[in-house]
Amino acid sequence: MKRFTALYATIDQTTKTSAKVTALAAYFASAPEPDRLWTIALFSGRRPRRAITTTKLRLWAADRADIPLWLFEEAYPIVGDLAETIALVLPPPTRSHDRSLTDWIAFLRNLDSADEETRRAAVLDAWDQMDADERLVFNKLLTGGFRVGISRKLMTRALAQSTGQDEAELAHRLMGDWTPDSTTFAKLIEAPDPEAAQSRPYPFCLAYGLDDGPAALGPPEDWRAEWKWDGIRGQLIARGAAHFVWSRGEELMTDRFPEFVRATDFLPDGTVLDGEIVAWDGAAPLPFNALQKRIGRKSVPKKLLAEAPVILLTYDLLEEGGNDLRALPFAERRARMDALVSGLPDEAPIRPSPLIRFDSWDSLAQIRSAARDNRAEGLMLKSAASPYHAGRKRGDWWKWKLDPLTIDAVMIYAQQGSGRRANLFTDFTFAVRNGNDLVPFTKAYSGLTDDEFRKITAWVRRNTLQRFGPVRQVTPEHVFEIAFEGIAPSPRHKSGVALRFPRMKRWRHDKPLQEANTLDDLHEMLRQFG
Amino acid sequence: MVLQFKPQGIYCPAGDFYIDPWRPVDRALITHGHADHARPGHLRYLATDIAVPVMRHRLGDIAIDSIKYGESRRIGRANVSFHPAGHIPGSAQIRVEAGGEIWVVSGDYKTTPDAISTPYEPVKCHSFITECTFGLPVFEWPDEADVAREINNWWAANAANGQFSLLGAYSLGKAQRVMSMLDPSIGPILTHGAVEATNEILRGQGFEFPATHHVTSDLARNKYPGAMVIAPPGALGSDWARRFKPAATGFASGWMRLRGVRRRRTVDRGFVVSDHADWTGLNMAIKATGAENIYATHGYTDIFARWLKSEGYNAEALTTEFTGESVSGPAGAEESE
Numbered sequence: 001m002k003r004f005t006a007l008y009a010t011i012d013q014t015t016k017t018s019a020k021v022t023a024l025a026a027y028f029a030s031a032p033e034p035d036r037l038w039t040i041a042l043f044s045g046r047r048p049r050r051a052i053t054t055t056k057l058r059l060w061a062a063d064r065a066d067i068p069l070w071l072f073e074e075a076y077p078i079v080g081d082l083a084e085t086i087a088l089v090l091p092p093p094t095r096s097h098d099r100s101l102t103d104w105i106a107f108l109r110n111l112d113s114a115d116e117e118t119r120r121a122a123v124l125d126a127w128d129q130m131d132a133d134e135r136l137v138f139n140k141l142l143t144g145g146f147r148v149g150i151s152r153k154l155m156t157r158a159l160a161q162s163t164g165q166d167e168a169e170l171a172h173r174l175m176g177d178w179t180p181d182s183t184t185f186a187k188l189i190e191a192p193d194p195e196a197a198q199s200r201p202y203p204f205c206l207a208y209g210l211d212d213g214p215a216a217l218g219p220p221e222d223w224r225a226e227w228k229w230d231g232i233r234g235q236l237i238a239r240g241a242a243h244f245v246w247s248r249g250e251e252l253m254t255d256r257f258p259e260f261v262r263a264t265d266f267l268p269d270g271t272v273l274d275g276e277i278v279a280w281d282g283a284a285p286l287p288f289n290a291l292q293k294r295i296g297r298k299s300v301p302k303k304l305l306a307e308a309p310v311i312l313l314t315y316d317l318l319e320e321g322g323n324d325l326r327a328l329p330f331a332e333r334r335a336r337m338d339a340l341v342s343g344l345p346d347e348a349p350i351r352p353s354p355l356i357r358f359d360s361w362d363s364l365a366q367i368r369s370a371a372r373d374n375r376a377e378g379l380m381l382k383s384a385a386s387p388y389h390a391g392r393k394r395g396d397w398w399k400w401k402l403d404p405l406t407i408d409a410v411m412i413y414a415q416q417g418s419g420r421r422a423n424l425f426t427d428f429t430f431a432v433r434n435g436n437d438l439v440p441f442t443k444a445y446s447g448l449t450d451d452e453f454r455k456i457t458a459w460v461r462r463n464t465l466q467r468f469g470p471v472r473q474v475t476p477e478h479v480f481e482i483a484f485e486g487i488a489p490s491p492r493h494k495s496g497v498a499l500r501f502p503r504m505k506r507w508r509h510d511k512p513l514q515e516a517n518t519l520d521d522l523h524e525m526l527r528q529f530g
Numbered sequence: 531m532v533l534q535f536k537p538q539g540i541y542c543p544a545g546d547f548y549i550d551p552w553r554p555v556d557r558a559l560i561t562h563g564h565a566d567h568a569r570p571g572h573l574r575y576l577a578t579d580i581a582v583p584v585m586r587h588r589l590g591d592i593a594i595d596s597i598k599y600g601e602s603r604r605i606g607r608a609n610v611s612f613h614p615a616g617h618i619p620g621s622a623q624i625r626v627e628a629g630g631e632i633w634v635v636s637g638d639y640k641t642t643p644d645a646i647s648t649p650y651e652p653v654k655c656h657s658f659i660t661e662c663t664f665g666l667p668v669f670e671w672p673d674e675a676d677v678a679r680e681i682n683n684w685w686a687a688n689a690a691n692g693q694f695s696l697l698g699a700y701s702l703g704k705a706q707r708v709m710s711m712l713d714p715s716i717g718p719i720l721t722h723g724a725v726e727a728t729n730e731i732l733r734g735q736g737f738e739f740p741a742t743h744h745v746t747s748d749l750a751r752n753k754y755p756g757a758m759v760i761a762p763p764g765a766l767g768s769d770w771a772r773r774f775k776p777a778a779t780g781f782a783s784g785w786m787r788l789r790g791v792r793r794r795r796t797v798d799r800g801f802v803v804s805d806h807a808d809w810t811g812l813n814m815a816i817k818a819t820g821a822e823n824i825y826a827t828h829g830y831t832d833i834f835a836r837w838l839k840s841e842g843y844n845a846e847a848l849t850t851e852f853t854g855e856s857v858s859g860p861a862g863a864e865e866s867e
Contacts, residue, residue, distance in 0.1 A: 012789065014798050067667050068840060074833045075666045080790040088668035088787065136789075422790035450794070 003031055004039065004101040005134045011150050020150050024158035033185040034102040040188070041180050042146055043155045045249075050144030051111045052119060054082055057143065060120055064127065065089040077470055080422020083139030087132045097129040102180075108141055153391050163189060171203045171390045177252045201235045201246040202272065202318050202326065203390035207380060207397035214361045214381060214400065224330060224384055225356040225364055226315055227376035228399055230288045230486065230500075231278035232295070236260060236312050236350070238267040239322075245277075253277075258300065259310050259349040266348040270322030273337070274388075275314035275353060285313070285375045287530070288500060289488040313353040314341060315380075318388055326388035330396075333388070371402050372529060377485060378402045404483035405529060406505060410516045411478045412438055414460045415471050417445070425457045425472075428504075430482055432495070434519040438476055441495035441522060447483070447504035456507075479511040480504045487522075487530050495519065497526050532608070532626055532633040533659070535848060540635060540659065544628035545608030547576075549635045552851040559610065561637025562621035563588060563702060566852050578612050580648070581620030583731050584702060599648060615639035616650030617805050618703030619732060625653050633657045634819060638852075640804070641811035644674060645710035646737060647703075652818035659825040660816060661852070663806045664784050665834035671784070671808045678711035681801055684780065686716050689756025694777040698763035698797065701725045703805050705760050706732060706739060708782050711803075714740040718754045721745065722761035722770070745770075766797065784808070816843070828852035 010023040028036055041047075062072040072089060079085040099107075107126070111119050123142070127135055140146040156174060160167040173188060176199055217223060233248040243263040245253045254260070257277065267273075278285035279294070290308040294300060317337035318326055325333050334355070341352050356379070358364040368379050378401035386396035409430035417426035427445050431438035448456070456478070466473040483505035490498035534541045539551030547557040554571035561567050561577075563584040568577070575594040577585055582596045597603060599622065602611045607629075612622035617638040624635045634655040643649045681697075688695045699705040701724040709729075712719060719742045721729060726744040733739065743754065751757075751773065759774055766779060779797040784804025786792050792800035807815060816824055816838070824845045826834045831847035838845035 012793075013800075015796050016798070065667060068837075071667060071833070071837055074830075075668050078666060078830070079668050079788055084789060085668060088670070418790070421794070422788065424794075 001097070001099055001101050001104050001134060001137070003027065004035060005137050007039075008137050008148065009133055011148055017154060021154050021158045021161070024150065024155060025161040028159055028162035032100060032102075034180075035100055037180045037183070037185040037188065038102055038105055040155070040159065040174065040185075042141075043148055043150060044152055044174060046179055047144055047146050048105055048108055048141060049112075051108045051142055052123065054143055056116075056120070057082070057086060057123070057139070060123060061086040061089060061127075064124060065091065077416050077418070078423060080416075080418040083143055083145060084136050086139050087135035090127050090132075090135065093128050093130055095129055096131075104138060105141065159189070165189070168203075168390050172200065175203060175246075175250055176200045177250075198239050198242065199237065199244045199252075201237060201244070201250070202274075202324075202388070204233065204235070204248050204274070205316075205389045205397060206392040207382075207399045208392065208394050210381065210398040210400040214364065214398070217361075217381065217398070220358060220361055220364070222384055224334065224382045225358060225367075226353050226380045226382070227356065227371065227374055228378040228380045228401060229276040229278055229285055229313055229353065229375075230377045231276040231285065231291060231313070234275065234277045234312065235318070236263060236267075236273045236275070236314070237319075238264050238271045239269060243267075256294065256297065256300065257310050258305070260312070262348070263350070266344050266350065267340070268321065270319060271340070272317070272319035273312060273314040273341075273350065274316035274318055275312045275350075277310050277312055279308040280311040287375070287488055288486060289490075289498070309349075311349040311351055313351055315353040316388060328387070329385045330382050330388075331384040368400060368402065401485075404485055404501075404505070405487065405525060406481050406483045407432070407517045407522060407525065408479050408508060408511060408515065409441070409482050410438055410476045410513055411474060411480060412440060412476050413471050414456075414474050421453070423457075424453045425460045426453055428480075430480065431476070432517050432519050432522050433513075439495050439519050441493065441497060441519075442482060442484070442499045442502045444480075444482055444502045444504050448507065452507055476513060479508040479513065479516045481506040481508055487526050489526060489530060495522060497522055497530075532628045532631050532657070533635070539850075542605075542608055542626055542628070545605035545610065545626070547605055547608075548572075549624055549626075550637065550852070557605075559624055560585065561615065561624060561635065562618055564618070564638070567637060578620045578622050580735065581622070583735055584620070584728065587727065587731055613653050614648035614651050616641060616643065616647050619647050619706070619735075619737065621647060621703075623653055625655065631656055633659070634821070635659045636661055636815075638663070638805065639807055639815065641807050641815050642671065642674070644707050646706050646732075647805075650815070652815060655819050655821050657823040657825070658816060658819045658821040659827060659848070660812065661806065662812055662826045662829035662831060662834040664804065664808055665812055665826065665830045665837075667809045669784060669787055669808045670810060671787075671804060672802055674711065674803075677801055677803055678713075681708070681711060681780070681782075682713045682716060684778070684799055684801075685712070685756075685758050688778045689717050691778075692755065692776070694756070694774040695758045696766060696771055696774055696777045696779045697758060697760050697801075698766045698779070698781040699725075699760055699783075699803075701762045702728050704782060704803065705729075705762075706737070707805065708760060708803060709739045709742070712740060712758060717756045717758060718743060720749075720754060720757045720759045722759075722765050724762050724765075725760050 007023055007027045011020045058072055062069045076085045156167055156171045160170050235246045237244040243260055245257055245260055247253050279290040317333045320336055338352055341350055344350055371378050381398040381400055383396040409432055411428050412431045413429035414425040415427040417424055429440050429443050431440045460474055463475040464472045482502055484499040484502040486500035488498050538548055538553040538555050540549040547559055548555045549559045550561055550567040551558050552569055556573045558572040559576045563581050568585050570589050575592050579596040579598055582594055597612050599612055599614055602609055609627040611625045615621040615623045615637050617640050623637055626633050632655040634653050638661050639650055641650050685695045699708045705725040719740055721742045721744055765771055780799040781795055781797045782801045782803040784806055786800030786802050822844055824838050824843045825848045827848045827850045835845040835847040
């Protein structure tokens with residue numbers, strides 16, 4: 001645990017990528033194997049379940065620190081992190097320990113079956129053996145909120161450095177639904193394992209945003225264009241007699257989308273398709289909010305299956321006849337994919353995402369402007385020669401999205417952020433005008449610079465009208481341009497709309513309150529783009 | 531009331547003077563030289579003899595009288611004395627007695643000793659006006675010796691990597707305190723002009739610090755490999771700082787106790803070094819005054835006053851224009867600790 005805590009602190013303390021990778025590689029080279037395995041699991045989002053509710057932890061910590069609960073609650077938003085607040089208020093430890101990370105995780109999982117008094121005693125006893133840094137890590141494990149400032153890609157690089165294995169091969173091995181219980185370090189990283197290999201997806205190739213248009217990309221004939229769909233990125237795997245559906249976040253979604261149960265009837269053994277899962281009306285994708293109803297559901301009621309059936313709009317073939325095609329040029333993979341799926345019957349839940357023909361960047365720009373009519377959010381541009389990269393790599397795949405929709409809105413509520421943004425007001429609620437009223441319609445958290453956040457924070461402190469717990473109602477004065485990707489009707493909201501990906505595009509210092517948009521404007525956008 | 535709260539600042543009607551006023555007044559008693567307490571524009575100043583030279587340096591040609599710690603002086607119908615606050619060299623708590631009632635203004639204070647300030651002494655009073663910059667139970671300071679070890683280990687590791695160690699610390703007080711914690715055998719110590727100017731004044735008063743080299747445009751940086759460079763926080767990330775390459779960056783402040791604040795600063799390392807009392811220090815100090823009435827200024831005043839009430843004091847939160855050790859710490863806050 002001490003070794004792991006030191007690693008966590010080093011990663012947390014430096015802003016330099018190279019220092020993080022070096023520290024992690026050194027850790028992998030020296031830590032015991034079970035700890036290594038747990039570290040890989042934790043750093044790739046495979047966290048142990050929350051062992052104890054945060055309500056209980058707050059109570060126990062305040063009690064142990066001999067402070068009233070309200071004081072703890074006041075300190076929490078200022079620290080910005082619950083695990084850290086607990087670590088800091090507790091009195092110093094009276095003894096120390098030398099248990100490993102794996103040991104402590106086993107300790108946490110044993111709490112699952114214990115009664116409350118046993119849990120309380122066990123947690124207090126654990127706290128009493130740890131310094132503040134260890135407590136922070138321990139509490140993060142305890143609350144199920146463990147995150148770390150290092151990407152998977154960097155972790156994989158560090159693992160490659162310390163094991164001498166190929167980075168791409170390792171990235172592939174780390175995919176899938178393994179847990180430290182279902183495997184060992186040796187099995188996961190070093191040994192051949194046909195069973196795990198059957199369901200394993202490939203690391204997704206990711207695109208960068210194209211901010212300045214495609215002119216600098218070179219001759220248009222070297223590129224392929226497709227619609228950029230607003231669905232769920234997924235890989236559909238047919239191997240042996242089984243099929244698997246994976247999300248980009250490496251979640252196994254097979255059960256969530258029973259539509260694909262017949263995939264093996266249509267696809268030959270050893271096929272992996274990459275594409276976008278969308279709700280489908282028979283001819284075109286439905287808006288994202290139709291799909292949203294199915295996200296988060298482990299099982300799908302019949303009614304919803306009928307209302308919002310999904311298909312895979314596929315655009316890449318990663319494996320054919322069991323052979324990894326990722327090194328082939330995109331144009332070649334795409335041709336093979338078309339040959340494979342173009343002859344499928346209508347009842348197959350798989351359609352090729354059409355290639356868009358264009359002869360110049362100008363004509364493509366014209367086509368892009370009609371993306372919304374095609375239920376797309378823009379275009380994807382892929383180099384005809386590009387291999388299927390593991391992860392994000394600049395240069396070969398670009399997303400060229402439509403400019404977002406925008407509306408000018410008035411800030412009416414503000415709340416402090418957490419973590420890096422603790423002590424800054426960063427979470428805001430915005431309203432549109434309706435006669436003399438202001439109708440809240442969206443929240444937004446991002447888009448301002450640190451300097452702007454500092455300025456608005458100082459302003460919020462001076463212009464608070466009323467407090468509702470952590471939320472402050474502020475004088476309606478500042479107008480912000482809110483950008484968003486889509487708008488849909490929502491009976492749950494007072495304004496009657498829900499926005500997709502809202503963020504602050506600009507602080508409109510130049511606009512007085514009276515020039516903010518109205519509820520009618522918002523409903524007109526809903527009519528036009530909803 | 532012995533002391534009143536006016537738009538200009540804390541006022542004593544019996545002696546017709548203000549303490550650390552933020553608007554120009556005739557007579558100002560100043561707890562210490564930081565800019566949010568010692569402001570320009572007053573007709574007459576009074577501060578401790580140790581605080582005077584720095585105030586002259588910062589405020590120019592002011593009419594200033596000095597007083598020693600513990601010395602009693604009659605001003606109008608009030609008896610006034612200054613007592614060590616342990617915050618920075620020369621910092622004082624100001625005790626005011628009028629009509630048999632005693633009030634103490636803490637200024638900024640720190641209850642644990644360091645190598646440069648006269649150690650804090652509790653002063654008995656009926657009413658205590660206390661700062662509470664770090665008035666939350668999450669603020670507990672580590673031992674200075676442990677932090678000194680952390681800083682020196684960091685410096686030595688950077689030096690071994692051929693890096694400069696660029697450490698942000700406020701130019702009055704914090705910078706000299708950090709210098710007193712350094713192990714000069716690790717390497718040379720370089721200083722920013724604002725830090726060195728304060729060093730010079732304090733050295734002139736007999737304070738002893740490790741040898742430092744003032745960074746000027748013609749300083750040959752390659753002669754000082756692995757140096758520790760001490761600069762005001764505002765200079766970190768500036769063109770001035772970019773001349774030291776490669777460098778690891780650090781910041782010394784009580785706020786470094788919070789990871790969120792440290793990450794927002796985007797320095798490589800945060801060191802918990804504060805010139806203010808921590809939670810335990812504040813509570814001990816308040817108890818030691820024996821005061822019944824507590825006024826909380828700059829910091830988490832509402833929360834702290836509520837806590838004191840729950841502990842049985844008559845407590846009230848005051849709105850002042852003191853900034854303490856600023857959390858957001860933009861360049862303009864450099865003076866505030």
